[in-house]
Amino acid sequence: MPAATLDLARVRSAFPSLDLGVAHFDGPGGSQVPAPVAEAVAAAMTAGLCQRGSASETERRTDAVVTEARSAVADLLGAEAGGVVFGRSMTQLTFDLARTLSRAWGPGDEVVVTRLDHDANIRPWVLAAERAGATVRWLDFDPGTAELDDIESALSTRTRLVAVTAASNLFGTRPDVRAIADAAHEVDALVHVDGVHLAPHAPVDLAGLGADFLACSPYKFFGPHLGALTASPRLLETLHPDKLLPSSDAVPERFELGTLPYELLAGVTAAVDFIAGLVPGEGPRRDRVLVSMHAVEASEAALLTRLLDGLTSLDGVTVHGRPARRTPTALFSVDGLAGAEVHAKLAATGVNAPASSFYAIEASRRAGLGDEGAVRAGIAPYTSPDDVDRLLEGVAGLVGGAR
Numbered sequence: 494m495p496a497a498t499l500d501l502a503r504v505r506s507a508f509p510s511l512d513l514g515v516a517h518f519d520g521p522g523g524s525q526v527p528a529p530v531a532e533a534v535a536a537a538m539t540a541g542l543c544q545r546g547s548a549s550e551t552e553r554r555t556d557a558v559v560t561e562a563r564s565a566v567a568d569l570l571g572a573e574a575g576g577v578v579f580g581r582s583m584t585q586l587t588f589d590l591a592r593t594l595s596r597a598w599g600p601g602d603e604v605v606v607t608r609l610d611h612d613a614n615i616r617p618w619v620l621a622a623e624r625a626g627a628t629v630r631w632l633d634f635d636p637g638t639a640e641l642d643d644i645e646s647a648l649s650t651r652t653r654l655v656a657v658t659a660a661s662n663l664f665g666t667r668p669d670v671r672a673i674a675d676a677a678h679e680v681d682a683l684v685h686v687d688g689v690h691l692a693p694h695a696p697v698d699l700a701g702l703g704a705d706f707l708a709c710s711p712y713k714f715f716g717p718h719l720g721a722l723t724a725s726p727r728l729l730e731t732l733h734p735d736k737l738l739p740s741s742d743a744v745p746e747r748f749e750l751g752t753l754p755y756e757l758l759a760g761v762t763a764a765v766d767f768i769a770g771l772v773p774g775e776g777p778r779r780d781r782v783l784v785s786m787h788a789v790e791a792s793e794a795a796l797l798t799r800l801l802d803g804l805t806s807l808d809g810v811t812v813h814g815r816p817a818r819r820t821p822t823a824l825f826s827v828d829g830l831a832g833a834e835v836h837a838k839l840a841a842t843g844v845n846a847p848a849s850s851f852y853a854i855e856a857s858r859r860a861g862l863g864d865e866g867a868v869r870a871g872i873a874p875y876t877s878p879d880d881v882d883r884l885l886e887g888v889a890g891l892v893g894g895a896r
């Protein structure tokens with residue numbers, strides 16, 4: 494069967510904000526939102542929600558919003574609905590998990606973090622390790638290619654946890670997470686995977702990645718601003734996070750502090766349904782998600798080639814990193830201009846491509862880009878070839894043309 498393709502015009506028509514005419518390359522910071530997601534949030538808020546329960550229609554409706562969102566995230570990530578935890582952000586969920594896991598760590602234990610990761614998958618582990626007296630071991634990357642070094646060198650029989658990204662939000666690198674997880678499991682370490690930057694661009698599968706924990710942020714894939722953490726419910730049962738005395742001790746509720754943002758959860762479900770419908774089809778939602786995400790991957794890869802070919806043909810433009818396997822995210826600098834200037838000049842022409850380290854501060858420093866980083870152009874499922882050409886024309890105008 495030939496791979497399904499994205500109907501770009503149909504996809505774009507779902508995003509009211511695109512009517513403003515802006516070419517959005519800022520997706521890695523947060524995607525644009527399709528109308529059905531915003532409508533689902535509004536509908537949930539006015540439908541009659543209060544607290545979860547089973548006695549009243551209102552309670553049952555509130556409960557359904559939560560269970561539906563867990564199922565939706567499970568379908569997106571190939572996880573079990575009973576192992577989906579929601580929180581304010583991936584950062585908050587990771588700090589909470591690090592605090593919980595590190596109670597069992599002590600001197601001599603080791604935790605592996607990578608220099609390629611967003612700081613949200615570094616600092617929570619570093620701080621927790623320091624507090625526990627455990628040792629932090631850093632997995633480096635090649636600043637030329639932006640490929641991670643071999644994991645073996647960082648592992649030992651004392652490794653308790655490996656934290657690694659499924660995709661770098663700076664260079665787009667997609668490390669071989671499965672190989673890293675297999676090696677970590679050989680020494681009985683747990684594996685925490687940051688799926689925030691991968692989830693909007695490719696099919697994701699918790700078991701396929703070999704992840705024990707996998708985090709994502711729905712606002713990167715058309716949803717509202719919150720975070721989700723997935724793991725096997727059996728693993729979550731073994732963990733005991735700080736919680737209030739009267740709050741539920743059930744899994745996954747035990748990991749969720751305070752009242753959940755129910756209306757945003759309705760938006761999460763709508764976002765996953767939207768993804769499942771990117772390529773119209775029939776069948777279970779997980780299957781439709783996979784078909785759609787394969788189509789997204791193929792469509793974005795073609796646009797990335799157009800973007801990279803264009804950028805590398807320009808005199809005075811440096812593209813940072815050339816990972817073999819990557820998301821459609823390009824990081825570049827323009828000779829003689831600070832990233833912030835490039836960002837501002839492009840924004841003035843309706844092209845949004847921000848410049849920063851994007852909180853991948855260790856990666857930015859290691860690549861010689863300091864704390865300022867560089868300009869990031871992220872392709873999204875709604876990006877058109879015309880958007881790419883507008884970006885390239887804008888950059889060409891800054892450097893005075895092709896090589």
Ligand SMILES: Cc1ncc(COP(=O)(O)O)c(C=O)c1O
Pocket residue numbers: 521522581582583584585611613614658660661662687689690709710719720
């Ligand atoms: C790769 C990656 N990990 C983690 C995060 C943090 O996510 P959140 O904003 O949900 O804490 C981001 C946000 O940009 C990211 O790009």
